[in-house]
Amino acid sequence: MTQxxxxxxxxxxxxxxxxxxxxxxxxxxxxxxxxINLTSSPxxxxxxxxxxxxxxxxxxxxxxxxxxxxxxxxxxxxIETTGVPVVQVNTGSACHLDARMVRGGLARLERDSAxxxxxxxxxxxxxxxxxxxxxxxxxxxxxxxxxxxxPLKYPKMFRVSSAMVITKTDLLPHVDFDVGRCVDYALKINxxxxxxxxxxxxxxxMDGWIDHLISLNH
Amino acid sequence: xxxxxxxxxxxxxxxxxxxAARVVRVFVDIGELSGVEADALAFCYPAASLGGPxxxxxxxxxxxxxxxxxxxxxxxxxxxxxxxxxxxxQAFGGRIVSGDEMYVRKMEIE
Numbered sequence: 005m006t007q008x009x010x011x012x013x014x015x016x017x018x019x020x021x022x023x024x025x026x027x028x029x030x031x032x033x034x035x036x037x038x039x040i041n042l043t044s045s046p047x048x049x050x051x052x053x054x055x056x057x058x059x060x061x062x063x064x065x066x067x068x069x070x071x072x073x074x075x076x077x078x079x080x081x082x083i084e085t086t087g088v089p090v091v092q093v094n095t096g097s098a099c100h101l102d103a104r105m106v107r108g109g110l111a112r113l114e115r116d117s118a119x120x121x122x123x124x125x126x127x128x129x130x131x132x133x134x135x136x137x138x139x140x141x142x143x144x145x146x147x148x149x150x151x152x153x154x155p156l157k158y159p160k161m162f163r164v165s166s167a168m169v170i171t172k173t174d175l176l177p178h179v180d181f182d183v184g185r186c187v188d189y190a191l192k193i194n195x196x197x198x199x200x201x202x203x204x205x206x207x208x209x210m211d212g213w214i215d216h217l218i219s220l221n222h
Numbered sequence: 223x224x225x226x227x228x229x230x231x232x233x234x235x236x237x238x239x240x241x242a243a244r245v246v247r248v249f250v251d252i253g254e255l256s257g258v259e260a261d262a263l264a265f266c267y268p269a270a271s272l273g274g275p276x277x278x279x280x281x282x283x284x285x286x287x288x289x290x291x292x293x294x295x296x297x298x299x300x301x302x303x304x305x306x307x308x309x310x311x312q313a314f315g316g317r318i319v320s321g322d323e324m325y326v327r328k329m330e331i332e
Binding site for chain 2: 008010011013014015016017018019020021097100102130131133134156191192193195196
């Protein structure tokens with residue numbers, strides 16, 4: 005007859021993920037690479053901002069990209085048009101990237117001259133907040149066509165992010181989005197959050213964002 | 223779902239390490255501020271644990287209450303998610319000291 009017994013485990017549920025993330029972080033830091041984990045709801049404009057950002061960083065900082073999506077390589081192909089190294093990582097059924105997927109993507113990425121690595125996460129404000137990918141910082145995007153109270157609805161994502169980018173500001177005349185209230189909510193969740201407001205389409209507000217990225221690299 | 227799969231993997235690994243045939247119960251600590259819903263986790267776990275020694279095991283979820291310390295006045299308080307507001311001095315953004323954790327604490331094997 006088998007005996008039932010209790011064993012102590014005391015293991016962080018994400019310990020394996022976090023160990024891989026720590027290795028990735030150390031490897032990127034050693035190479036002088038700043039890595040940015042871009043998160044948002046689906047359709048907030050991560051890929052559009054990325055394409056515009058890459059164009060503006062040309063000649064100022066080398067860029068490489070890991071594109072995360074559940075399916076398709078559509079976004080990677082959009083990034084490819086800019087000429088920077090990019091790999092697509094498909095998460096399949098998973099709603100977020102994890103550290104193992106990013107490590108696999110990095111192994112395929114030719115990032116020799118890259119000083120800034122963008123990791124575009126799957127569009128989702130919940131699970132990506134819990135997964136360390138080995139990034140230098142998380143940046144959360146929120147477009148003005150969404151609810152201005154998203155920082156209150158998804159507080160963890162805003163709590164773990166270093167910066168928030170309010171996108172599609174060229175649409176502000178057509179929507180009821182209250183930028184001041186959104187920033188107020190976000191800063192109540194995370195007083196250290198840096199806030200950028202921009203339109204990747206018109207280029208308005210891009211300067212501050214680009215300067216910030218450059219400053220991270222020095 | 224991936225949290226449930228991680229728990230099943232950890233439980234299966236410890237079962238093998240301990241020479242156990244199967245896992246009976248897994249005790250996890252999930253903080254109220256961790257972003258993981260206990261109901262969703264309980265729903266996913268049976269499917270996540272299929273095909274290993276943890277299959278059929280019971281997941282016992284212990285919710286850990288949130289606790290924060292005010293950065294301004296040092297008061298300790300229970301944050302009302304989503305806003306972490308100090309009840310003593312009304313400052314925002316206190317440091318969360320518990321309620322963010324996700325741990326497999328112990329398990330029962332046979």
